[in-house]
Amino acid sequence: MGVGGYTRIRTASDDRHETNVAAKLQSMTANAVPVLEMIGVSRSFPGVKALTKVNFRLMPGEVHALMGQNGAGKSTLIKVLTGVYPPDEGSVLLEGKAVHPATPLDAQHLGISTVYQEINLCPNLSVAENIFIGRYPRKGPAIDWKTMRTNAEELLGRLSVYIDVTQLLSAYSVAIQQMVAIARAISISCRILILDEPTSSLDEEEVGMLFSVIRSLRDRGLAILFVTHFLDQTYEIADRITVLRNGELVGEYMASALPKFDLITRMVGREIGESSFVKAKATDASANAMASPRRTFLTARGLGRRGSIQPLDLELKNGEVLGLGGLLGSGRTETARLLFGIDKADQGTIDIDGHTVTMSSPKEAMKRGIGFCPEDRKSEGIVAALSVRENIILALQSKRGVFHFLPRKKQIAIANAYIKTLDIKVSDMDKPVSQLSGGNQQKVLLARWLATDPQMLILDEPTRGIDVAAKLEIMGEMLALCRKGMAILFTSSELEEVVRCSDRIAILRDRKKITELAGAEADEHTVLKVIAAGHA
Amino acid sequence: MDLLRNASDLTRHQLFWPLATLALLGVFNAFFSPGFLHLEIKSGHLYGSVVDIFNRAAPLMLIALGMTFVIATRGIDISVGAVVAIAGALAATMIGGTLVIKDGVPEYVTKVPIAVALVAALGVALLCGMWNGMLVARIGMQPIIATLILMVAGRGVAQLITNGQIITIYYQPYFFIGNGFLLGIPFSVYIVAAVLTALVLITRRTALGLFIEAVGINPTASRFSALSSRAIIFWVYAFCGLCAGVAGLIVSSNVKSADGNNAGLLLELDAILAVTLGGTSLAGGRFSIAGSMVGALIIQTLTYTIYSIGVPPEVNLVVKSIVVFLVMLLQSATFRRRVFRTSGMQESAE
Numbered sequence: 074m075g076v077g078g079y080t081r082i083r084t085a086s087d088d089r090h091e092t093n094v095a096a097k098l099q100s101m102t103a104n105a106v107p108v109l110e111m112i113g114v115s116r117s118f119p120g121v122k123a124l125t126k127v128n129f130r131l132m133p134g135e136v137h138a139l140m141g142q143n144g145a146g147k148s149t150l151i152k153v154l155t156g157v158y159p160p161d162e163g164s165v166l167l168e169g170k171a172v173h174p175a176t177p178l179d180a181q182h183l184g185i186s187t188v189y190q191e192i193n194l195c196p197n198l199s200v201a202e203n204i205f206i207g208r209y210p211r212k213g214p215a216i217d218w219k220t221m222r223t224n225a226e227e228l229l230g231r232l233s234v235y236i237d238v239t240q241l242l243s244a245y246s247v248a249i250q251q252m253v254a255i256a257r258a259i260s261i262s263c264r265i266l267i268l269d270e271p272t273s274s275l276d277e278e279e280v281g282m283l284f285s286v287i288r289s290l291r292d293r294g295l296a297i298l299f300v301t302h303f304l305d306q307t308y309e310i311a312d313r314i315t316v317l318r319n320g321e322l323v324g325e326y327m328a329s330a331l332p333k334f335d336l337i338t339r340m341v342g343r344e345i346g347e348s349s350f351v352k353a354k355a356t357d358a359s360a361n362a363m364a365s366p367r368r369t370f371l372t373a374r375g376l377g378r379r380g381s382i383q384p385l386d387l388e389l390k391n392g393e394v395l396g397l398g399g400l401l402g403s404g405r406t407e408t409a410r411l412l413f414g415i416d417k418a419d420q421g422t423i424d425i426d427g428h429t430v431t432m433s434s435p436k437e438a439m440k441r442g443i444g445f446c447p448e449d450r451k452s453e454g455i456v457a458a459l460s461v462r463e464n465i466i467l468a469l470q471s472k473r474g475v476f477h478f479l480p481r482k483k484q485i486a487i488a489n490a491y492i493k494t495l496d497i498k499v500s501d502m503d504k505p506v507s508q509l510s511g512g513n514q515q516k517v518l519l520a521r522w523l524a525t526d527p528q529m530l531i532l533d534e535p536t537r538g539i540d541v542a543a544k545l546e547i548m549g550e551m552l553a554l555c556r557k558g559m560a561i562l563f564t565s566s567e568l569e570e571v572v573r574c575s576d577r578i579a580i581l582r583d584r585k586k587i588t589e590l591a592g593a594e595a596d597e598h599t600v601l602k603v604i605a606a607g608h609a
Numbered sequence: 610m611d612l613l614r615n616a617s618d619l620t621r622h623q624l625f626w627p628l629a630t631l632a633l634l635g636v637f638n639a640f641f642s643p644g645f646l647h648l649e650i651k652s653g654h655l656y657g658s659v660v661d662i663f664n665r666a667a668p669l670m671l672i673a674l675g676m677t678f679v680i681a682t683r684g685i686d687i688s689v690g691a692v693v694a695i696a697g698a699l700a701a702t703m704i705g706g707t708l709v710i711k712d713g714v715p716e717y718v719t720k721v722p723i724a725v726a727l728v729a730a731l732g733v734a735l736l737c738g739m740w741n742g743m744l745v746a747r748i749g750m751q752p753i754i755a756t757l758i759l760m761v762a763g764r765g766v767a768q769l770i771t772n773g774q775i776i777t778i779y780y781q782p783y784f785f786i787g788n789g790f791l792l793g794i795p796f797s798v799y800i801v802a803a804v805l806t807a808l809v810l811i812t813r814r815t816a817l818g819l820f821i822e823a824v825g826i827n828p829t830a831s832r833f834s835a836l837s838s839r840a841i842i843f844w845v846y847a848f849c850g851l852c853a854g855v856a857g858l859i860v861s862s863n864v865k866s867a868d869g870n871n872a873g874l875l876l877e878l879d880a881i882l883a884v885t886l887g888g889t890s891l892a893g894g895r896f897s898i899a900g901s902m903v904g905a906l907i908i909q910t911l912t913y914t915i916y917s918i919g920v921p922p923e924v925n926l927v928v929k930s931i932v933v934f935l936v937m938l939l940q941s942a943t944f945r946r947r948v949f950r951t952s953g954m955q956e957s958a959e
Contacts, residue, residue, distance in 0.1 A: 434832075434835075459822060463819060463823075470820075471836050475817050476815050476816075478816045
């Protein structure tokens, strides 16, 4: 029992009415003093409410998992805790006293340390230097290398890591570097440790090693906040789970009292019930089926890439939306990247219109009639400082080649046409695209690819981070394109959207395709069950 | 009010501050260096300080053209000075030249036909650029490191070509490139004009300008939009090498010799400065060819000014750097906002 260490210290008086585990947990929850508490914390950014009156508490001696989809507010919550953003309202209490960490350094002095997903240490310094950077032990004016070394060894020893601390950090694996980051964090402060997706680049054995370290830290009374997208890991390590969705608190649960299926439904959205969406899709689908028999456009067989996605089969047909279902990190984007030639597959084949092709680059994919709206709009999609017009014609111009420059008049005509059909809200098409809202930027990307007249579109999270109205418009546009005979591969973190729009859903979990659902069986409930079970 | 808005539109134009700087230098010279604006036609040639500045700025302008594209792709090329030396050395060595008296008529003879020498020198310069392009685009080296290799090694190559000597050229026709006049105007100005016109046409009439900007602003998004980012980056460096080669010919022709050690020395820094003065950001993206040209002229005019008003040689580099520093401050929007904030607020309040 994970909370054991804590109860032994704190609940001597409660022992009397300990009848069963549940009661014990409840009483503990009721009586324990959280080491950290957030009450009614809100934080907005221009146009987005990232956190809305969220309550959160962290007990000493527990591993607390923070769960939620993309945009649920996990990282904002962590950033409020660590002083990156001040909250707009609400308060943060540390052992009952209100604190206002203004910088990460402040938070560190308060005893809140964070180990980030992408390790932010210096690979070109030694392990010992990394642990004590900025606070080297001194001997007079000189650095006391010997003390630093022994202290570093002792700290790492506490984590059962025995390595040569004088070696450069870069000489060690990511897992060890993670341990060094943790050693640094606990050497600074020993109250609260925040681990932001620490396992995303570790293999199974390394995860096991990390978890045993986390457990031993927890047993020493540290409060650990753990963020991950891996469900199995959550259940393996977490004592308590807080679920956020769209910046709001869904609830706080004991891990043992929350079945995996319930966790997923809480992360994904409302209780599954009747949905007007499903109807909409059904009619679309039947209209489609009547319109024309579906021709297979692209077939992938055994397509895979080591370390990215396990071999899978996919078939994309004209006039059909194939949804990729699965949680974050399940391999959706990786699949899309293979199909568009961004990453090269190391096994399997892709056939287009019956011919085997090598998808060596996005340019090659474009020539084969594929378009791709990437997941990360800002860094992979828009060319921020270029105008809306230039962004729209970019892929088409690439298709025509550098010498067949689209005359300005034609550029304007094309841009105007898409601004109109996609209802892009823009005051001046010669303004930089970065001035548009997220939803309108997404439409610009869609326009960029539609201008190339593709046969197949890959839409990787086209609805991410945009408002509801824009989401509906994008999905409506997608279904309209599909009716015109385009093959579409659609992914979204919002399972409901995938279910609503897709004719078939390929379900991924842990970088592997589990199964494919079609027609009536592709409802949200079944999909969630399949994801939770991990097999068809 | 309207006037004010027009004025602020004007100051926001990309070329406003570079041109203002150049004008300021011009006005300064008009007052302090006698005969600055004086132009005269001597034996069919146009002479004067302004002509001189254009003539002397030609190599820098050419290199700044190549550098503009490199910088627009977020890169930098610090090997251009060395490439100038290589091209000059190769041309000088191949031409060499001797004065032969044939039948009582003095005649200049080259070792190889001048056309071959020119093509060879430019070809090697292009190869140098392609080498840089390969390191940056294919191998993925940091541009400053990739071109540092050639910056250092290139001087050695130039020395090897000239055998460590300063090669003097004795072949009259070659001198025309750097010293000749056509219709009264220095020939080197024609070269710059030709390259400049070609580039303006290419960037206006083809999608190259758009592609270079897109790659410079966001290489990933450009690749995902099916642009061949690598090919674009590769050819940009290749072109920059070629520009340096042409500049090398002008320089060696102008001084009638090739010095592997000193030809084009520190020219790369002047070129980077010219591009920056012209308003192209070192962070890549939007570029201004015209701006780079103005930038090159600013540098050359500044050099002229320092010599003509008689700044002692031992402090002239200090004076130059102070002026450059001030110009850069003036061109920084952040700095202007900070300094002129109060007055700006008053203006808008009225």
